[in-house]
Amino acid sequence: MEKIICACGHENPFGTKLCEKCGRPLTEEVKNQKVLDMRYDGIAIRSKTRNKSIVDKIWNFFSSVKVGVSLIFINLVAASIGTIFPQEFYVNVATEAEREIYYEETYGSLGKLYYTLGLSDVYSSWWFQILVGLLGISIIIASLDRGIPLHRSLKNQRVKRHESFMKRQRVVAEGPVTAGDSAKTLDLVEEQMKKLKYNVRREGNAILAERGRFARYGPYINHVGLIVFLLGVMLRLLPGFYVDESMWVREGDIRTIPGMDGYFIENEKFILELHDNEKTEAQIQQGVNAVAKNYQTNVKLYKQPDDALPGQTDNLELVKEYSIRVNHPLKHEGYSLYQMDFRLNELKGMNFALTKKETGEELGDVSIDLTNPQKEYVIDDQTKVELLGYYPDFSGFKNGEPQTATSNPNNPAFIFKMTTPEKPDGEVSFVAIKETVEPNGDNVYKMSFKGIETRNMSGLTVHKDRTIPILIVGGIIFMLGVAIGSYWNHRRIWVEQLQDGTIRLAAHTNKNWFSIKKDLTAITEVAHLPQFIDQVEKENNEDGQKEKEGDSTL
Amino acid sequence: MSLIDLSGNLLFIAFLAYLIGTLLFGGAIKSNKPDGAAKRADRWGRIAIIVTIIGFLAQLGYFITRWMYTGHAPVSNMFEFTTAFGMFIVGAFILIYYMYRLTALGLVALPIALLIIAYAAMFPRDVTPLVPSLQSYWLTIHVITAALGQSILAISAVAGLIYLLKAVDPKVKTKGRFWLEAVLYFAVLVIGFIVVTVTFRSMGYEAVFNYVDKNGAQHEIIYNVPAVFGMNEYVLLTDDVMEPIAEMPPVINAKKLTVVFWSFIVGSIIYLLFRLISRRRILDLLHPLVRKVNLNLLDEIGYRSVLIGFPVFSLGALVFAMIWAQEAWGRFWGWDPKEVWALITWLFYAAFLHLRLSKGWEGKKSAWLALIGFAIILFNLIVVNLVIAGLHSYA
Numbered sequence: 001m002e003k004i005i006c007a008c009g010h011e012n013p014f015g016t017k018l019c020e021k022c023g024r025p026l027t028e029e030v031k032n033q034k035v036l037d038m039r040y041d042g043i044a045i046r047s048k049t050r051n052k053s054i055v056d057k058i059w060n061f062f063s064s065v066k067v068g069v070s071l072i073f074i075n076l077v078a079a080s081i082g083t084i085f086p087q088e089f090y091v092n093v094a095t096e097a098e099r100e101i102y103y104e105e106t107y108g109s110l111g112k113l114y115y116t117l118g119l120s121d122v123y124s125s126w127w128f129q130i131l132v133g134l135l136g137i138s139i140i141i142a143s144l145d146r147g148i149p150l151h152r153s154l155k156n157q158r159v160k161r162h163e164s165f166m167k168r169q170r171v172v173a174e175g176p177v178t179a180g181d182s183a184k185t186l187d188l189v190e191e192q193m194k195k196l197k198y199n200v201r202r203e204g205n206a207i208l209a210e211r212g213r214f215a216r217y218g219p220y221i222n223h224v225g226l227i228v229f230l231l232g233v234m235l236r237l238l239p240g241f242y243v244d245e246s247m248w249v250r251e252g253d254i255r256t257i258p259g260m261d262g263y264f265i266e267n268e269k270f271i272l273e274l275h276d277n278e279k280t281e282a283q284i285q286q287g288v289n290a291v292a293k294n295y296q297t298n299v300k301l302y303k304q305p306d307d308a309l310p311g312q313t314d315n316l317e318l319v320k321e322y323s324i325r326v327n328h329p330l331k332h333e334g335y336s337l338y339q340m341d342f343r344l345n346e347l348k349g350m351n352f353a354l355t356k357k358e359t360g361e362e363l364g365d366v367s368i369d370l371t372n373p374q375k376e377y378v379i380d381d382q383t384k385v386e387l388l389g390y391y392p393d394f395s396g397f398k399n400g401e402p403q404t405a406t407s408n409p410n411n412p413a414f415i416f417k418m419t420t421p422e423k424p425d426g427e428v429s430f431v432a433i434k435e436t437v438e439p440n441g442d443n444v445y446k447m448s449f450k451g452i453e454t455r456n457m458s459g460l461t462v463h464k465d466r467t468i469p470i471l472i473v474g475g476i477i478f479m480l481g482v483a484i485g486s487y488w489n490h491r492r493i494w495v496e497q498l499q500d501g502t503i504r505l506a507a508h509t510n511k512n513w514f515s516i517k518k519d520l521t522a523i524t525e526v527a528h529l530p531q532f533i534d535q536v537e538k539e540n541n542e543d544g545q546k547e548k549e550g551d552s553t554l
Numbered sequence: 555m556s557l558i559d560l561s562g563n564l565l566f567i568a569f570l571a572y573l574i575g576t577l578l579f580g581g582a583i584k585s586n587k588p589d590g591a592a593k594r595a596d597r598w599g600r601i602a603i604i605v606t607i608i609g610f611l612a613q614l615g616y617f618i619t620r621w622m623y624t625g626h627a628p629v630s631n632m633f634e635f636t637t638a639f640g641m642f643i644v645g646a647f648i649l650i651y652y653m654y655r656l657t658a659l660g661l662v663a664l665p666i667a668l669l670i671i672a673y674a675a676m677f678p679r680d681v682t683p684l685v686p687s688l689q690s691y692w693l694t695i696h697v698i699t700a701a702l703g704q705s706i707l708a709i710s711a712v713a714g715l716i717y718l719l720k721a722v723d724p725k726v727k728t729k730g731r732f733w734l735e736a737v738l739y740f741a742v743l744v745i746g747f748i749v750v751t752v753t754f755r756s757m758g759y760e761a762v763f764n765y766v767d768k769n770g771a772q773h774e775i776i777y778n779v780p781a782v783f784g785m786n787e788y789v790l791l792t793d794d795v796m797e798p799i800a801e802m803p804p805v806i807n808a809k810k811l812t813v814v815f816w817s818f819i820v821g822s823i824i825y826l827l828f829r830l831i832s833r834r835r836i837l838d839l840l841h842p843l844v845r846k847v848n849l850n851l852l853d854e855i856g857y858r859s860v861l862i863g864f865p866v867f868s869l870g871a872l873v874f875a876m877i878w879a880q881e882a883w884g885r886f887w888g889w890d891p892k893e894v895w896a897l898i899t900w901l902f903y904a905a906f907l908h909l910r911l912s913k914g915w916e917g918k919k920s921a922w923l924a925l926i927g928f929a930i931i932l933f934n935l936i937v938v939n940l941v942i943a944g945l946h947s948y949a
Contacts, residue, residue: 039911065911072905076898083891083938090890106768107805123889244885281678282631284776291683326686327882338884463884471886475873482868486861511861514654514854537850 008162015049018042021158023165035535036168038508043149063145068138075131082122085114089121136230139223147220154213160206161494161506169494169506171513171520175530182501188527189495196519198493207495216510218485225478232470243464246340250348250371251455254302254313259462260335264302264316270342270456271296295339296325297458301332324460334464341459347409349453352431354385354418357446363420365450370409382421385447389415394432402430418445491516493523503529558681561619564612565637569671571609572644572664578602579660583843599657603648606660610648613641624681627694631682632939635697636674639935640667642705646859650709654855658847663712669744676751692878699870700896704931706863707903713856714924720844720852721918724837730918731837737925738836739825746821750813754779761795763788768804775809782815783808810940853916856924864903871896895934902927 004012010021017030018041025031030042047063050056061067085107093102103111103120118125166172177185189207193200198209236242243259249267257263273294283291302316322330329336347370354363364379368387376386391404394413402413413432419425423444430437431447491509493516498504509516513534520532555563582598617638620628628634647663650656684693715737722730761777765785775785784790784798785808802808828836875896876886887893906923909915915923 037913065908069905069908072901072908076901076905079894079901080898082889083894087889089888108803275683277683280680280682282680282682292685293683295686327690327692329881329884336884338882340883461884468880468886471876475876479865479869479873482865486865512854512858514851514858 013044013049015044016042017044018165019162020153020156023158023161025164025168031164033168035170036165038169040146040150041153043153045145045149047145059141059145062134062138062141065142068135068142071131071135071138075135078122078128078131081119085111085120087120087123091120132230136227139226143220143223147217150216154216157208157210159201159203159208159494160496163504166494166496166504166506169508170536171507171517171532171534173503173505173520173524173530173532176502177528178530179528182497182503185501185503185527185529186495186497189523189529192523192526193493196522198491198519205497207493209493209495211491212488213490215484215488215490218481218483218488220481221484222478222481225474225476225481227474228477229471229474232467232474235467235470236465241466243335243462245462246459247462248341248343248457248459249297249299250346250457253371254316256311257335257337257462259464261310262304262308263319263332263335264304264313265337265460266300266302267458268298268300270344270458271298272342272344272456294325295342296323297339297342297460298323299330299337301330324458329463334466336463338461338463339458340461343457343459345454346457347412347452348455350412351450351452352385352447353450354379354383354420355446355448357444362448363445366447367453368414370412382419382424384419386417386419386426387414388417388428389430391432402432414447416447418443418447420445489515491519493520495529505529505532507532557619557623561616561623562679564616564619565671568609568613568616568641569668571605571612572668572671575602575606575609575660576664576668578605579657579664580843582657583661583846596657599655599660602657602660603651606644606664607648610641610644613637613644617641620681626684626688627698629697629701630684630688630693631677633674633677633679635701636677636935637671638698639701639705640671640674642702643667643670643708646702646705646709646863647712649706650855650859653858654851656847656851656855658716658844658852659709659712659855661843662715663709665741666708666712669741669748672748673744676748687882690878690882692874692881696870696874696878699866699874701870703863703865703867703870704899706859706866707899708863708928708931709859710856710863710924711928713852713859714921716844716847717849717852717856717921718918718925719837719840720847721849721921722837722841724835724841731835733922735835735837738840739821742825742828742836743817743821746819746824747813747817749824750779750816750820759795760792762791764791765789766804777809777812779813779816781808782812785809807941849917853920856920857910857916860903860906860924860927864907867903868900872900891938892934895930895938899927899930899934902930 002014004014004016004026006012006019006022006024006026008019008022008024010019012020012026017025017027018036019026020043023042025033025036025042030036036042045063047060051060085103088099091099091102093099099120100112100115103115105111107114114120122128167174176182186202186205186207189209190200190202193207193209196211198211199213200207200209202208245258247255247258247265249255249265251267251269254264254266257265271294272292273296274290275293277291279289283289299322300318301320301322303319304312305315305317308314320330320332324330324337324339326339329338349367349369351365351367353365355361356363363383366377366379366385368374368377370392373387373390376384378384389402391402391413392409392411393404393406394411395403395405397403402415404413411433413430413435415428415430417426417428420427427443427445428439429443429446431449436446489509489512491507493505493507496504505520507516507520517532517534523529524532578598579602582596582602617628620634624630629638643663644667647659647667651659718730718734722728722734724731755778759778759780761781763775763777763781763785764772765775766772766787768786774791780796781790781798782796782800783806784801786802786804788798788801788808790797798808798812802811825836832839875893879888879893880886906920906927909923910920
């Protein structure tokens with residue numbers, strides 16, 4: 001690429017619009033601008049100068065602001081589609097087939113279409129993730145494309161700029177000083193600019209006063225933050241970085257914690273508390289009886305000894321006792337356990353009495369632990385009850401065999417063999433809730449139902465996310481960048497005193513012209529400078545409502 | 555007087571002050587002084603801003619006393635949050651006013667705040683106890699910061715609306731004129747909603763129904779306006795009230811649809827009456843009021859308020875939200891509809907800021923974008939809370 005040599009003798013890289021040294025416009029396009037386009041200070045930007053190889057073309061595509069904004073809008077629309085109907089993870093059905101039916105039954109044919117198109121799980125779809133990825137690439141390339149040359153040019157700024165640069169700034173002033181000794185003007189300007197917290201550089205008869213240059217880095221800093229954040233999210237895909245498991249523990253049980261090797265948790269008690277308030281208007285309207293106040297599981301966290309086998313529960317060491325509540329997870333070694341769900345009054349045990357049908361005489365009680373039923377219950381040497389079959393979630397007969405839907409004791413059913421002195425060979429009976437079937441229908445004894453025992457069950461989720469520190473760093477960098485870029489602005493004022501003592505002034509800011517004009521008003525007054533004008537505003541007022549120049553630069 | 559009554563009275567005082575403030579700003583704008591930066595804050599304007607500040611302090615008093623009474627930041631239900639949103643809009647307006655001294659802003663910002671607070675008052679106002687997930691200091695931090703960010707962003711819509719009221723010529727038939735009038739028509743529909751609700755509430759209208767929800771369970775529901783649409787398999791339990799005209803499937807909340815229907819009808823009647831009597835568009839009425847405002851300054855205010863609001867919104871609606879979600883549910887992001895719409899709002903304003911880099915996106919286009927942004931914020935407040943079910947649904 002050939003260099004562009006400016007009239008001042010400076011060699012500029014190909015594609016430069018404004019001479020890096022003196023600010024002279026270098027291209028025909030720029031020469032015709034009444035007010036210069038000061039975006040990126042007229043530097044040579046890679047995407048604007050090379051367009052030959054495929055790499056250049058890809059680079060140029062992603063570095064375009066237009067493409068970036070389009071990608072933002074596409075992502076925005078894609079994200080909104082996912083809120084039309086609830087996403088799958090908020091739908092409480094287990095299998096895929098059930099899900100399909102759920103969407104169709106609840107939302108009609110639109111729901112079915114939604115499900116078929118995969119929109120019910122849009123955020124995990126490959127195309128949504130590609131869209132986010134494209135946006136990430138755009139952020140990286142656009143930032144590199146502009147950030148690096150901009151940094152170079154801001155670092156190497158010259159104080160004195162050429163007339164053709166000065167006169168084509170948005171805010172300009174030219175003329176003799178309005179009062180006082182013109183020899184002191186530059187001193188007054190310098191002094192006042194310093195008072196206004198500008199960095200002032202003076203070279204001979206020219207001054208460059210600059211303030212808030214670091215604000216120009218704000219957008220690049222926040223882009224770095226976003227990229228760090230996105231990388232953090234991607235890291236989750238690697239094994240070991242992210243654990244997300246859920247588990248149920250019944251009161252009194254000790255269970256291994258999925259994803260957290262060597263640890264066990266005991267559910268001592270689940271507590272549900274309700275607010276005892278008067279029903280509010282909203283509650284009445286929605287038919288809500290009571291508002292929950294607290295969901296809590298009192299747990300004991302145990303650790304296996306180091307030499308124990310997986311699942312072995314001997315010699316557990318107590319690590320911690322804790323009350324897990326919503327907003328107050330149990331935290332241990334990077335893992336967190338959250339209170340997520342509960343089930344009240346789950347069947348724990350059923351009590352029966354072995355009863356003689358005729359007389360109602362009871363030979364003894366049998367209480368069955370539904371999660372851990374025994375093979376036989378011995379009442380005395382001649383009397384016992386054997387459990388031939390146990391169906392925790394009885395769902396009917398199939399080919400004469402009782403079936404169970406799940407292993408949870410929601411609807412327990414049993415096949416008992418009752419051995420009594422009267423019937424030493426035993427009598428068989430099938431017993432379910434509100435249902436008894438006897439093979440011959442002539443049993444002498446029956447298992448009469450006495451009562452149930454219940455207990456609660458807590459649903460906990462287990463999380464470990466080693467990406468969190470990365471996300472925090474990304475978030476902090478992003479917020480810093482956004483704040484720097486938004487709350488500060490880069491103001492520059494060039495002042496030159498010509499041979500005849502007249503003043504030429506130009507001012508530029510990347511945003512917030514209102515404030516730089518306030519500064520200018522202050523120095524104009526103190527140093528008796530000629531009145532400045534805003535060429536864009538003037539033009540607008542002359543031509544009515546013509547669109548004006550881009551007012552901000554990165 | 556108990557704390558909660560005091561709180562209610564303070565809110566009422568604030569409402570009145572904003573109303574008077576609006577009229578005073580109207581007076582300030584009508585005066586014939588030149589639009590110089592220093593002279594803009596003339597006598598009327600000064601009184602107007604003082605009244606506005608009094609109103610803001612009164613509402614701050616409402617906020618604090620209600621906080622003391624309930625024991626948690628009053629941002630936990632639709633009434634509380636929306637009222638606070640109105641308050642923050644006034645606060646953001648006062649901030650921007652002191653930066654730019656533009657009285658015209660008040661003429662639009664205060665009516666918007668008034669409409670929002672009046673809208674809030676249509677929801678049940680009693681104190682709701684907090685469910686476990688809301689019992690966290692993050693409720694205070696996250697919701698207040700997010701609402702503050704939204705309010706500052708809303709000021710860009712205020713500036714945008716004034717910009718368009720001036721820049722769109724009501725005499726020439728353009729797409730801009732049509733859509734701007736549509737925006738004003740939407741504001742009238744909100745008034746329609748308020749009129750409907752207040753009217754039937756003062757009549758004590760009540761119609762009780764039984765209905766079957768999508769899970770097949772039976773519930774009772776009370777309509778406070780005559781039922782046009784009935785819930786799924788409804789049974790009317792109250793005598794001498796209107797029978798619904800149509801029955802809705804279980805996914806549609808027919809009660810809310812009925813309220814929307816009545817608001818639409820009444821709002822449209824109000825609008826049509828206005829058009830018939832005045833023989834003008836609302837736009838024609840407002841256009842001369844803002845004749846003197848400086849379009850460049852408005853454009854700058856619109857841009858500046860996005861710049862000020864965007865970091866606050868990012869912090870409150872995304873960063874703090876993620877921290878809380880991590881704390882409460884163990885995942886910082888769950889694609890809940892409210893989260894998604896906060897992300898959409900954020901993406902939209904990010905796009906806005908990037909578009910300002912390109913030529914030709916200042917002025918009118920920018921003003922329209924600011925209005926669309928505010929529409930997204932309102933969508934997230936109203937539709938996402940009331941229509942799309944999720945973890946954030948208030949009612």
